[in-house]
Amino acid sequence: MTATGAVEGARLGATLMHEHVFINLLREYRGTGLIQDLPLMRSELDRYQEAGGVTLVDVTSAELTWGASPDPGGVYGARPPASAEHTRAPDNVAALHELSVATGVRIVLGTGHYRDPYLGDDFDRKSVDAISELLVRDLVEGFAGTRIRAGLIGEVGSDQWFISAREERNLRASARASRRTNAVVSTHAARWPVGRRQLDLLLEEGVSPGRVIIGHCDTVNIPEYHLDLARSGCYVQFDTIRPGAEFALNTRVSHIVSLIRAGFIDSILLSHDVCGRDHLHAYGGGGFDYISRHFAKRLAQAGVDAGELDHILIENPRRALSGEAG
Numbered sequence: 001m002t003a004t005g006a007v008e009g010a011r012l013g014a015t016l017m018h019e020h021v022f023i024n025l026l027r028e029y030r031g032t033g034l035i036q037d038l039p040l041m042r043s044e045l046d047r048y049q050e051a052g053g054v055t056l057v058d059v060t061s062a063e064l065t066w067g068a069s070p071d072p073g074g075v076y077g078a079r080p081p082a083s084a085e086h087t088r089a090p091d092n093v094a095a096l097h098e099l100s101v102a103t104g105v106r107i108v109l110g111t112g113h114y115r116d117p118y119l120g121d122d123f124d125r126k127s128v129d130a131i132s133e134l135l136v137r138d139l140v141e142g143f144a145g146t147r148i149r150a151g152l153i154g155e156v157g158s159d160q161w162f163i164s165a166r167e168e169r170n171l172r173a174s175a176r177a178s179r180r181t182n183a184v185v186s187t188h189a190a191r192w193p194v195g196r197r198q199l200d201l202l203l204e205e206g207v208s209p210g211r212v213i214i215g216h217c218d219t220v221n222i223p224e225y226h227l228d229l230a231r232s233g234c235y236v237q238f239d240t241i242r243p244g245a246e247f248a249l250n251t252r253v254s255h256i257v258s259l260i261r262a263g264f265i266d267s268i269l270l271s272h273d274v275c276g277r278d279h280l281h282a283y284g285g286g287g288f289d290y291i292s293r294h295f296a297k298r299l300a301q302a303g304v305d306a307g308e309l310d311h312i313l314i315e316n317p318r319r320a321l322s323g324e325a326g
Contacts, residue, residue: 001151002055003097003107009324012106013054015317016288018155018186018215018239018271020060021099021107022092025275027118032276038095044280044287045103051289055106055317058096059155059186061114065092087111087138090145097148108321111138111150112174115188116159119166128173135177151321153178155215157188163197171198175205182211182323190216193225199234209233213269213320216240218252226255230264235320239271241295242279243286249298257302268312269320
């Protein structure tokens, strides 16, 4: 399910599984954490499309969309804050639809709530099932105020090495929505191996491991962690692939190659997690086409052939988004 409607899985093509087109991360990144310029993002998506990109998954959770979309005729910030009642601002959804039509890039929208400290006090006033019901609405009927449907749940996750009480309720709500709709759940599990705890909680709620994507695995430099997740049957996502230090890039290549050679090519997903202005071409970053134009060459030099790369960038996202893997 994309911003412009349902698409056959075979037509998704090369897909980035964890990106942000419009986002408000000013709470943590005052200098670069706001992207809300529609013409700018059109040029960034044009570059992705020119590099062979077909589909992009926007996993911008509720708390990161309010105040992050173009707001012509309005005053920035003149909207209610995100809460357990909201998932995406209607103008955010409309802008993504407009970009998809203008660029030809298919955009899959995520629904859900982010992590601490973004989960507000009002989040505690809703039951797990009530929160889940809104996610199901987005997946089955469309985001509030629109007819555009979500295509997955995420990103949802954990701020630190443990799952807080609010995060647990958020993950359980996501799990229950996944069970009802077969939508894949994409998580935030950065810096610490908390993805294992997330997976266990989702499995406890009855979600199939093939409907789980553990995110930011490349920020956790523990190969055994990656192998454990892959053996459990979930997707292992290396999604902060950006230009930078040679050590960081070489480490990511090593992790990916290790999983391939261990027989888990079906488990690997790749992306950039563009989430700040400094990640965009316009501000000196690698944009949405860094993997296809540059990182792919590093993988090739490490022995990953074209067929294997296509499997990771085309076949695995197709299975994850279509529900075939579940």
